[in-house]
């Protein structure tokens with residue numbers, strides 16, 4: 001048996017941010033992470049301003065800025081390269097915190113380094129995969145399979161006062177709390193995601209969305225600073241309406257021949273899309289899936305956080321951000337409440353319905369539905385006059401509705 005304290009199961013973006021938040025408030029915790037070696041997995045992530053605010057207060061943003069880019073504008077085009085809409089984002093829109101475009105590996109490196117430095121290496125336990133837990137009136141016992149440096153696996157029991165399940169989309173904690181929960185729900189779009197090193201396009205800091213899923217949709221933005229060759233790491237996601245989907249796995253390799261044909265004539269004066277795909281450094285495939293929101297996160301001394309609590313489709317740049325917001329809420333509830341169980345309920349009360357709204361909004365009406373409207377109303381043909389297709393007021397209603405739901409409207413951030 002080990003030390004009783006707060007156990008954070010899963011040392012991903014949410015788990016490490018929570019550890020930093022608890023440390024900031026003087027609360028001790030231990031992080032248990034299944035992987036033994038930290039490898040640069042994944043592609044780009046956007047951190048929206050409300051989450052940047054929390055990371056700024058945790059004093060990690062300066063280290064992130066050594067690697068990442070500040071996004072300055074969001075641009076929308078139809079698949080013929082016709083301009084539809086642009087808006088300034090983050091600090092460029094006058095809010096106090098920027099929107100950051102970062103490679104997931106860089107974000108992870110910064111959080112891991114800061115957590116190790118502040119909590120101490122002995123509080124971050126790698127190679128510990130949770131298989132199950134048991135709880136009683138005094139605490140929680142976690143059963144881990146521990147993999148040592150030689151690859152040998154041995155069982156380890158860890159006792160904690162409470163358990164936070166921040167173990168991502170395949171959460172063992174969520175599964176044990178909700179044994180009858182169904183399979184992930186496929187939302188009809190399959191995604192191919194990649195990183196390509198290429199010369200900057202447009203302003204060099206724009207997030208670009210082009211087209212609609214029925215005939216191909218692309219989101220692309222740079223997520224690392226320009227390298228010595230003058231190239232930026234372009235994070236891109238090509239989505240297609242399709243029945244084809246495989247089990248969700250962040251590391252699943254994708255194949256060019258499964259999607260690139262659809263984009264063969266996407267050669268615009270501002271971006272040559274086929275060459276972005278052909279020169280990809282990383283190419284992954286991921287289905288657009290989420291799970292039905294659940295009606296409780298907290299059972300006894302156990303609660304959920306991040307993707308384990310609210311898996312959502314990656315359409316509104318909100319997965320990491322909402323996990324970071326959870327961390328602030330949970331840490332402050334624990335700091336402000338002598339009873340950790342009451343604190344976890346207060347956290348759930350604060351966050352569950354808000355994140356449920358984001359899960360549902362991402363499913364049906366994230367900001368890219370601007371492009372769905374353009375595609376449907378033009379019959380997926382080029383337009384003569386944009387105003388005849390969609391008005392600026394309609395577009396702004398879509399974007400502001402999403403920002404209000406996800407909690408990063410300008411009014412809220414500047415209040």
Ligand SMILES: Cc1cc2nc3c(=O)[nH]c(=O)nc-3n(C[C@H](O)[C@H](O)[C@H](O)COP(=O)(O)OP(=O)(O)OC[C@H]3O[C@@H](n4cnc5c(N)ncnc54)[C@H](O)[C@@H]3O)c2cc1C
Nearest residue numbers: 010012013014034042043129130167168250306307319320
């Ligand atoms: C390998 C990987 C690649 C990703 N790539 C992208 C990407 O390219 N773009 C994007 O937008 N999002 C990506 N994500 C997801 C994104 O990081 C999360 O949506 C977001 O940051 C929410 O964070 P989270 O902490 O809830 O989950 P995650 O960041 O996924 O963290 C969960 C952690 O729990 C660990 N874990 C899982 N099971 C157990 C267990 N049984 N015991 C102990 N630990 C366990 C995992 O190893 C992981 O470190 C990726 C996640 C992972 C794990």
